[in-house]
Amino acid sequence: MENYHMLFGTTTQPSSSTSSSYNFMPTSAGSSLHVHDHDDRRGLQAGHGGSFLAELSNKDAASPPPVAGHGESSAGGAAEADRSPVPGKRKGEKKERRPRYAFQTRSEVDILDDGYRWRKYGQKAVKNNRFPRSYYRCTHQGCNVKKQVQRLSRDEAVVVTTYEGTHTHAIEKSNDNFEHILTQMHIYTALGSSNFSSSHNNMFH
DNA sequence: CGGATTTGACCAGCGC
C-alpha cells in the first residue's frame, strides 16, 4: 500500500522499509540520469545497465550539470502547469520545481495502469526519437501531477515514464493493481550500478 | 451527453 504510493507519488524520501521485493529505490539521486532521450538515450543503459526509477531533482544545485549539456532545455521550465496567457501574471513563483521520477519499463503498452486517472493533454515528436512523447495530467481536481510517456527509438520495447509532482489525493484503485502493473511491464531492478552491466539479462520478469 | 483524446498552434527557454 504505502510503498506503492511511494512509488508514484512521493516526498523524495525513500520509505525506510519496503516490504515489496521489488526494488524501486531511486538510484543515486543527483546522478546524471538522462531520462530524456535526446541523443542520450544511450545514457539510459550505457551508464547503468539497467534501469530504474530515477529521482530527478532538477532543483538541486548540488547535482552536477547534465552531461548532455542540456538535460532538457526546459527541464525545469515545464514545472508550472498554469501558464497564464498574460505575461507577468504570476502569483509570485516563477517556476515551481517538483520532484520528478523517471521510470523505465518494458511494456507493450505505453499507458500503464498505475491506479490514477490520467488525461492526455499533448503529444509531441521529439528529436532523435521516432516515437512521440505523450503528456498526461492527473484528472483529479487540484492534483496537478503530470507524467510523460515515451518510447525509446532505440528499444521500442522500452517505455520511459516520467512522473512530475506528487498526488494530493488517494489512489483511485486498489493496490492489488500493483500486481497488474508487474504483469504489464518488466521493471528493471533498481540496484546500484554495481552489479549491473548488462541490461537485457538481469531484468526480472 | 459527458468526458477523454487528437492535433495544430502558440509560447518560452536555450543554444548558436
Next chain:
DNA sequence: GCGCTGGTCAAATCCG
C-alpha cells in the same frame, strides 16, 4: 537576435 526544440493550450473530434 534568431531559430530550434520542448511543453502546453484549446477547439474539434471521438467514444462509451
